[in-house]
Amino acid sequence: MQNYKNLETIAVQSGYDPQNGQSRVPPIVQSTTYAYDDAQAMADLFDLKAVGHFYTRLSNPTVEFLEKKMAALEGGIGAMGTASGQSATSAVVMTLCNAGDHIVSTGTVYGGTSNLLGHSFEKLGIKTTFVDQTASEDEIFAAVQPNTKMIFAESLSNPSVKVLDFEKFSNVAKRAGIPFVVDNTFPTPFLCRPIDFGANIVVHSTSKYSDGHACALGGMVIDAGNFDFASSDKFPSFNTPDPTYHGLVYTKTFGNAAFIVKARTHVMRDFGMMMSPMNAWLTNMNLETLPLRMERHSQNAEKLAQFFSQHPNVDWVNYPSLPTSADRDLAKKYLKACSGVMTFGPKGGRQGAEKVMNKLKLAKIVTHVADTRTCVLHPASTTHRQLSDDEQRATGILPELIRVSVGIEHIDDIIADFSQALS
């Protein structure tokens, strides 16, 4: 398979290379299992002595085409497809942490991630300390404990669209001697490549821009292959014999691919959060247009943000490239463009926001973000409705806050819809 440099070409060409007479489009291998002629061949696969597919809970050709493309897009050495973004993050935590371990995460992560780390893993004995991502390097480092096994952050946070200071977080991870894990769902590799800025592991909810059409759930774990597990004393399960594979030692057998192999052969094998071949096929197909879509999403969002910032019935707009944004310099440093999500506050508080939401026609009310169709969500009356106005403010959700995911329709039609709703 050829290695391409440019992301536009990788998005179209990488991951699948048809041989003479094979289908030009990657096939959907809708099969749980794979046939072999002799017993030893199958035994070698089970012992990880040979490479090949034998059961779709561990690997599948269609999922592998997508994994190879995502790894190439992010500049990683390997990737693993999962059933959803939530399971991608879960797989990373379960590969790196045991009961009694600890995680440092930014506080402004996706709500599902903050539940997963702050509640569900806490119940399993893995605790997370959430830090303010604008805190200084030393303040963030102070949250690291001897049992801390990873630092987690989002490159562009959902829904607050805060841009990550990669340098600061990667310095903390290096000082602590632990992997730096970045959720790159919102920018996608086309707008930001975390591995270029010090990330060791990248995760995605491919359900968002990677699929980009709101039709397939999925997640991805990408290994940069740049964390030295072999010389670390913090990850004994990477450096000591695994009894479930006849005493194999991951760092000895798989070198710098130890993490991604262990994630698959251990966590995926036992917890079974595999991406379905059909969803992998859809996501792979839709990734072909990722660069085109991300350009248009970003251009449209830029224009809509400017429209909001000049509108008399809008109190505030939050989009990283605006002159009023505190993250403008970080956005210039780390993002090719600022992607398609923003938040804004119409005048009139919660009632004002509800009025605007009800009048929108093109922009539908959905819980999803990051697909081709413009959509909105009002957290105060949906995802955060159980909280009082004061409690919502404390979690950063203002009563009037509307999250907009800007689609790839013509910008004039998008602005016309918000204009009539705000009038």
Ligand SMILES: *Cc1c(COP(=O)(O)O)cnc(C)c1O
């Ligand atoms: C949606 C989302 C997730 C969770 O992904 P699912 O595919 O819905 O499980 C994780 N991180 C971010 C940033 C997200 O936007």
